[in-house]
Amino acid sequence: MPSATVKPLTRAWTTADPLVEVSDLKVWFSVSSGVLQRTVGHVHAVDGVDLEIKTGETVGLVGESGCGKSTLGRAVIRLLEPTEGKIIFKGDDISHLRGERLRALRRDMAMIFQDPYASLDPRQTVGDIVGEPIDVHHLAKGKERQDRIQELLRVVGLNPRFVDRYPHEFSGGQRQRIGIARALAVEPSFIVCDEPISALDVSIQAQIINLLERLQSKFNLTYLFIAHDLSVVKHISNRIAVMYLGKIMEVAGGSQLYRRPRHPYTASLLSAIPIPDPVIELRRERTILQGDVASPINPPSGCRFRTRCPRAREHCAEEVPVLESFGDEHKAACFYPLD
Amino acid sequence: MTQPLLEVQDLHTVFSTKEGWVKAVDGVSFELHPGETLGIVGESGCGKSVTALSIMRLQRPGLIKSGHVMFKGDDLTKATEDEMRDVRGKEIAMIFQDPMTSLNPVFRTGWQVAEPLRLHHGWNAKKSLTSAINMLGRVGIPSATERAEDYPHQFSGGMRQRVMIAMGLTTTPEVLIADEPTTALDVTIQAQILDLLRHVNQEFGTATILITHNLGVVAGMCKRIIVMYAGRIVEAGPTADVFAHPKHPYTWALLRSIPRLDAERHEPLKPIEGLPPNLVDLPGGCAFHPRCAFKIEKCSRDVPALQRVGDTQLSACWVTQAGTELKGA
Numbered sequence: 010m011p012s013a014t015v016k017p018l019t020r021a022w023t024t025a026d027p028l029v030e031v032s033d034l035k036v037w038f039s040v041s042s043g044v045l046q047r048t049v050g051h052v053h054a055v056d057g058v059d060l061e062i063k064t065g066e067t068v069g070l071v072g073e074s075g076c077g078k079s080t081l082g083r084a085v086i087r088l089l090e091p092t093e094g095k096i097i098f099k100g101d102d103i104s105h106l107r108g109e110r111l112r113a114l115r116r117d118m119a120m121i122f123q124d125p126y127a128s129l130d131p132r133q134t135v136g137d138i139v140g141e142p143i144d145v146h147h148l149a150k151g152k153e154r155q156d157r158i159q160e161l162l163r164v165v166g167l168n169p170r171f172v173d174r175y176p177h178e179f180s181g182g183q184r185q186r187i188g189i190a191r192a193l194a195v196e197p198s199f200i201v202c203d204e205p206i207s208a209l210d211v212s213i214q215a216q217i218i219n220l221l222e223r224l225q226s227k228f229n230l231t232y233l234f235i236a237h238d239l240s241v242v243k244h245i246s247n248r249i250a251v252m253y254l255g256k257i258m259e260v261a262g263g264s265q266l267y268r269r270p271r272h273p274y275t276a277s278l279l280s281a282i283p284i285p286d287p288v289i290e291l292r293r294e295r296t297i298l299q300g301d302v303a304s305p306i307n308p309p310s311g312c313r314f315r316t317r318c319p320r321a322r323e324h325c326a327e328e329v330p331v332l333e334s335f336g337d338e339h340k341a342a343c344f345y346p347l348d
Numbered sequence: 349m350t351q352p353l354l355e356v357q358d359l360h361t362v363f364s365t366k367e368g369w370v371k372a373v374d375g376v377s378f379e380l381h382p383g384e385t386l387g388i389v390g391e392s393g394c395g396k397s398v399t400a401l402s403i404m405r406l407q408r409p410g411l412i413k414s415g416h417v418m419f420k421g422d423d424l425t426k427a428t429e430d431e432m433r434d435v436r437g438k439e440i441a442m443i444f445q446d447p448m449t450s451l452n453p454v455f456r457t458g459w460q461v462a463e464p465l466r467l468h469h470g471w472n473a474k475k476s477l478t479s480a481i482n483m484l485g486r487v488g489i490p491s492a493t494e495r496a497e498d499y500p501h502q503f504s505g506g507m508r509q510r511v512m513i514a515m516g517l518t519t520t521p522e523v524l525i526a527d528e529p530t531t532a533l534d535v536t537i538q539a540q541i542l543d544l545l546r547h548v549n550q551e552f553g554t555a556t557i558l559i560t561h562n563l564g565v566v567a568g569m570c571k572r573i574i575v576m577y578a579g580r581i582v583e584a585g586p587t588a589d590v591f592a593h594p595k596h597p598y599t600w601a602l603l604r605s606i607p608r609l610d611a612e613r614h615e616p617l618k619p620i621e622g623l624p625p626n627l628v629d630l631p632g633g634c635a636f637h638p639r640c641a642f643k644i645e646k647c648s649r650d651v652p653a654l655q656r657v658g659d660t661q662l663s664a665c666w667v668t669q670a671g672t673e674l675k676g677a
Binding site: 073074180182183210211212213214215216218219222237239240241243244245264267277278279280281282283284285286287288289290291293295297298299301302 | 391392504506507534535536537538539540542543561562563564565567568587588591592601602603605606607608609610611612614616617618619620621623624639
């Protein structure tokens with residue numbers, strides 16, 4: 010694969026270069042069994058992913074549970090160490106950074122989590138939660154620190170007077186705002202949003218999506234937006250990557266992907282998503298996929314989707330398809346793509 | 349119009365909490381007709397699940413304070429526990445969001461699916477198991493005879509939900525209540541289960557109440573829907589009409605706030621401002637008024653009743669009842 014040869018830049022990185030370049034990334038987890046807990050296999054959570062994220066864009070990452078999208082997101086900001094492959098961030102290879110250099114990297118990236126209940130320490134006040142990254146990275150002290158916390162709360166639409174309150178005093182949507190304020194505290198350039206709205210009530214989801222969009226243009230942020238809800242991802246993303254069993258099946262701009270999916274998996278994923286309009290639902294054609302996702306411990310040979318694919322032929326079991334260009338930043342990994 | 353199969357009349361279900369009584373269901377009335385699929389939509393805490401549980405008399409620790417649930421001439425709120433046991437699983441079946449916690453992990457799947465037949469029809473183990481295996485096959489479980497020997501943990505999430513549906517259908521109930529049946533499932537598996545529910549509705553003629561927070565799901569599944577907010581029905585009517593011309597500001601705003609897969613251009617979403625209602629401390633008047641873009645003075649004072657607005661819809665809103673069209677930028 011040509012992109013596996015991606016190398017760290019020898020010249021200075023500029024915003025015209027990709028912010029993140031991932032090449033042939035693999036993240037495996039060992040499965041142990043028996044009294045001696047011997048390794049008996051590996052979960053191929055991410056199994057050879059190439060992805061480029063440009064400065065200032067939002068890349069959406071969609072897929073069903075267990076497809077490896079969260080693992081990929083965590084590896085990209087180095088909450089996990091890759092088993093193989095490279096992650097280049099702002100021109101530097103960060104794949105195996107450790108110690109002080111990894112810590113310094115954390116100032117430039119942040120994560121927003123799915124569960125606003127589990128991701129906030131119930132014994133810390135809002136001020137402590139948002140202030141912690143500021144303290145860890147020695148960004149401000151005393152009055153300046155306080156002002157900064159209050160400003161962060163204001164930016165995410167919370168009353169700065171709430172600084173001494175505890176997470177349980179807030180609703181789900183407000184807690185997610187606290188999580189966003191914490192992510193912004195280090196003034197990162199890159200944020201991985203892992204299912205940031207799926208735990209929220211429908212009427213609150215739009216508030217948080219709009220907030221994320223506003224913050225992006227205000228602070229010039231780059232997002233990797235992970236979600237299973239393709240309608241939300243299409244709304245917020247410039248480009249979308251579709252993952253299945255540890256691999257990216259298709260990458261394209263949102264409308265392009267919706268109008269003209271090339272990979273059969275993308276097509277069936279799109280047709281499975283209900284549209285809130287009875288007139289459209291009535292005349293929609295559905296391709297209902299048979300069966301379940303195969304096991305990531307022992308993924309199918311060749312194309313991983315072939316066991317559920319309506320278009321699969323013999324060849325699909327023999328060779329692994331690679332992402333090929335369909336023009337216009339549209340890529341799909343399929344031997345028998347749709348027209 | 350045919351005689352309704354199930355009629356919920358002015359149902360009130362309350363829960364006792366440290367902060368006082370919570371009216372989880374506050375005067376809900378609706379009818380379910382034979383063979384229809386009725387959608388109940390709303391956000392968490394709107395009372396949609398408690399309504400369903402109250403029909404089945406499974407609302408405990410909640411208390412049905414008043415109201416009636418008429419089913420084939422009987423009032424289920426007055427039925428004894430023994431009579432209810434006859435209704436549950438035999439005439440009204442219910443499937444839940446999480447199929448793992450609803451199945452017993454220590455019994456073989458076939459045995460569990462056959463249980464309603466042993467219980468309600470007094471069938472022996474062999475006869476009931478044969479029928480259960482047949483039903484497992486009909487809900488799309490491959491090699492049903494072998495799979496009936498497996499335990500629930502050996503099934504995937506989607507397959508477990510099929511098992512639940514099979515269990516519900518063994519006694520060919522007249523009503524199936526599905527409470528968020530696909531919320532825990534992936535979208536491609538959700539599509540499979542919804543397809544199965546459509547098929548069940550057609551093949552068995554089972555009237556279905558589909559409870560969900562997903563407006564897309566009801567759009568494709570239900571001819572008629574009920575929208576709930578803070579324990580009350582705020583709008584009801586044919587799905588097509590409610591989606592095309594919502595007559596309650598909550599429905600109107602909710603439909604505008606969700607991103608659509610088929611949206612052509614990128615426009616900022618129009619969120620519903622404010623917070624979801626706190627049932628312990630509801631505002632006076634219409635519970636939605638603090639978040640409503642159309643509110644008038646009366647809205648914070650008096651609770652509007654559910655009344656006919658337009659030809660086919662019911663709405664509990666002073667503004668639309670007075671003839672105002674819901675429009676906005």
